[in-house]
Amino acid sequence: MLKPQWCLDRAKRMRHLIVPSVDTQHWFEIVKSNGWAQEGYGILTTDDGLKAIPLNGSAPADNHSVWQNTAHRIILRSKEIAKHWTDLIDQKLLLEIKEFLPRSHELIGDILVVKLEDEIFAHREIIADAMLEKLPNVRLVCADKGVTGKFRVRDLLPIKSRQGDSATLTKVKEHGQVILIDPTKSYFSARLSTERQGSYTAAKQLFNRLGRAITVCDPYAGVGPAMAGLLTKTGLVDKALIGDLNPSAVELLQQNIANFLSKNTQPAEVEILCQDGRKWRERAEFNHKVDLLLVNLPHQMLTHISDLLPLMRRHSPSLIRGWAIVEKTEMQNINDQLTKLFADNGAINHNLTCSEVKGFSSSKSFVRVESWQEFQ
Numbered sequence: 001m002l003k004p005q006w007c008l009d010r011a012k013r014m015r016h017l018i019v020p021s022v023d024t025q026h027w028f029e030i031v032k033s034n035g036w037a038q039e040g041y042g043i044l045t046t047d048d049g050l051k052a053i054p055l056n057g058s059a060p061a062d063n064h065s066v067w068q069n070t071a072h073r074i075i076l077r078s079k080e081i082a083k084h085w086t087d088l089i090d091q092k093l094l095l096e097i098k099e100f101l102p103r104s105h106e107l108i109g110d111i112l113v114v115k116l117e118d119e120i121f122a123h124r125e126i127i128a129d130a131m132l133e134k135l136p137n138v139r140l141v142c143a144d145k146g147v148t149g150k151f152r153v154r155d156l157l158p159i160k161s162r163q164g165d166s167a168t169l170t171k172v173k174e175h176g177q178v179i180l181i182d183p184t185k186s187y188f189s190a191r192l193s194t195e196r197q198g199s200y201t202a203a204k205q206l207f208n209r210l211g212r213a214i215t216v217c218d219p220y221a222g223v224g225p226a227m228a229g230l231l232t233k234t235g236l237v238d239k240a241l242i243g244d245l246n247p248s249a250v251e252l253l254q255q256n257i258a259n260f261l262s263k264n265t266q267p268a269e270v271e272i273l274c275q276d277g278r279k280w281r282e283r284a285e286f287n288h289k290v291d292l293l294l295v296n297l298p299h300q301m302l303t304h305i306s307d308l309l310p311l312m313r314r315h316s317p318s319l320i321r322g323w324a325i326v327e328k329t330e331m332q333n334i335n336d337q338l339t340k341l342f343a344d345n346g347a348i349n350h351n352l353t354c355s356e357v358k359g360f361s362s363s364k365s366f367v368r369v370e371s372w373q374e375f376q
């Protein structure tokens with residue numbers, strides 16, 4: 001039995017040169033440079049771990065001295081359909097660059113974001129072409145150059161696009177709602193969709209507990225993905241205070257919020273501001289109004305939180321969900337510090353949990369802080 005890299009369909013008898021795996025590149029170069037390779041068919045791995053290089057009709061006979069007694073075998077091959085985008089790359093090049101190929105990629109809407117090692121950067125267009133051919137949902141392939149600036153937006157280098165459309169504006173669907181995003185203009189992580197779903201579930205708990213529509217505040221909203229579920233659910237939210245410091249994020253935020261509200265027969269009253277989250281408290285009309293506060297500013301959550309507490313409603317159960325990047329050894333300390341801070345701000349019936357969502361580095365964790373309380 002062969003381990004095919006390809007799906008087989010109608011079979012055809014084909015002669016193959018059988019070589020040890022370590023000699024594949026050497027023999028493939030000889031076969032290719034002499035025009036003896038059977039185009040459109042990949043190299044197979046045989047059951048005994050050898051490699052089978054497909055030969056065409058112009059290759060010399062099995063007993064020709066050029067083969068140096070290397071074995072030949074007839075193997076049934078069929079019209080091949082590439083299973084993976086790497087199957088579409090020229091076999092010789094693939095052998096050269098295989099160890100540097102991107103092992104994972106991230107799909108943001110119809111944009112495929114790929115980390116490319118320096119060793120294969122020169123071949124980026126060939127790689128992007130293969131990806132576009134194999135992945136029909138992808139419109140644009142971009143190289144990921146990391147996160148940049150104070151708003152932590154993605155530095156993306158467009159490599160190849162379908163029909164020449166290299167726009168980085170795209171749409172993602174999350175929890176049934178379409179969200180406009182541009183990863184080069186505003187932070188967005190699809191990986192946090194479970195956290196957003198958790199906020200939606202917690203909001204419904206708070207709604208049930210209070211027996212009325214709730215007021216939410218998301219001062220670090222980005223393009224507003226956390227609002228998708230909350231603002232489209234009729235009757236759940238009566239007011240929303242939403243903002244971001246990044247003007248480019250706020251442009252998309254405004255469009256997304258208008259779209260969410262249009263889905264709701266009792267749309268919430270919404271205030272959208274482009275400002276530092278700590279400034280919401282400076283307007284008296286926003287103080288003591290919020291039932292649910294989201295604090296998604298992981299690198300600074302712990303320094304911003306005290307400026308946000310004045311927004312919380314008094315004499316009524318309320319909920320704060322925040323996310324922070326913390327030293328693993330500091331988790332208990334942070335729990336104690338926040339418990340004290342909340343108590344100093346008049347919290348009673350306080351229940352605070354600090355749970356790891358994922359590792360961030362060897363010493364740090366990305367954690368969710370969830371705090372139920374009643375401020376006096």
Ligand SMILES: C[S@@+](CC[C@H](N)C(=O)[O-])C[C@H]1O[C@@H](n2cnc3c(N)ncnc32)[C@H](O)[C@@H]1O
Nearest residue numbers: 151187188220221222244245246275276277296
């Ligand atoms: C981690 S992102 C969260 C975005 C969004 N909530 C989400 O889930 O995709 C943090 C956001 O806070 C914004 N930001 C950074 N500093 C800020 C500040 N001082 N005040 C308000 N927004 C800020 C950034 O522009 C970014 O959009």
